[in-house]
Amino acid sequence: GQQVMQIPQYQHVQEGEDFTTYCNSSTTLSNIQWYKQRPGGHPVFLIQLVKSGEVKKQKRLTFQFGEAKKNSSLHITATQTTDVGTYFCARPSGGYQKVTFGIGTKLQVIP
């Protein structure tokens, strides 16, 4: 399937520090989704970005879609222990039927 590279794979931050995870594609994306998976839990949908250069915010989370629609980022401001988990980007493909996930970024927040 079409790949999407996600970095970093792991990130440890002190509580209160910021965190960013990136997804990159070699091909243009029609859209990109972000999910969060808490330890021992299942992925939960956070947001979908569709437009070039789009920026969306959810409280302390900021999501961006690159101008060329080949990359996206998720930024968390002032992390809290509740932010712990793995963040995945996902690219629908094949007319939204097939979905390819990035390998995820595992975030650990040190109190």
Added chain:
Amino acid sequence: EAQVTQNPRYLITVTGKKLTVTCSQNMNHEYMSWYRQDPGLGLRQIYYSMNVEVTDKGDVPEGYKVSRKEKRNFPLILESPSPNQTSLYFCASSDGRLLYEQYFGPGTRLTVT
């Protein structure tokens, strides 16, 4: 409550013994999908279904079968499980009209010895 359910949640079995993992959703979603999650590999799509009797392969379909006889159910069948199918499996569903947001089930942890 809107949800996706999977059964069983945990299963230990032996090589070659056929098994079925059930998945059911109560949201009248047309789209359903199965994923496996392995450390360092993220979530990989096994099969998906756009509607009743319409299924197609994802990225890792080998060794799996699915069926979609009813809209709410999408079972995953392992005809002859092998140890490399030991994994965490997630079922998901989506109403394609709503941004294709996927709702995931709680997961099934399968161990094949």
